[in-house]
Amino acid sequence: MSELSTLCGISACAIMYSPYESQPEVWPSRIGFQQVLSKFKMIPEMEERKNLVNQESFLSQRIVKVVEQLRKDYKDKREKEMTQVMFNNIYDKWVVHGLNFGDINDLNLLLVEKISNIDMRKDAVALPSMMMVMPKVILRTGTEDIMQLDVKKMDPMKR
Secondary structure (H helix, E strand, O other): OHHHHHHHOOOOOEEEOOOOOOOOEEEOOHHHHHHHHHHHHOOOHHHHHHHOOOHHHHHHHHHHHHHHHHHHHHHHHHHHHHHHHHHHHHOOOOOHHHOOHHHHHHHHHHHHHHHHHHHHHHHHOOOOOOOOOOOOOOOOOOOOOOOOOOHHHOOOOOO
């Protein structure tokens, strides 16, 4: 009880009955027990009941949590299976023929979700539309306007 009290950071007490002893053993002491008990009795009834849990309600809460975790694990497993089916079909390992209606429906939902995710990412990084600028057409009749024959006389900055 001492370790539990230290680990949880709470005031605790215990009454232990033994078939070999006529008086119950009290921890930490009778005075310590009375202090913890009086402190507990000073708590308002609503506050007291809020923290009390019987075994039935505790187990009910645990069952709800375990069932929710089970659903989540099943959903994750199913998504991995359907992702594997999707990639097998992409790489020409056609396995759709062995799927039932539920499997095909799950595969469809996964594909819709993946496409939606791709569209959202694409929209997030979309660049603003740019206007295409067409260069003006310059008619050239020869190379004299492109090349300057005497490059050595040219200004170094222009060269």
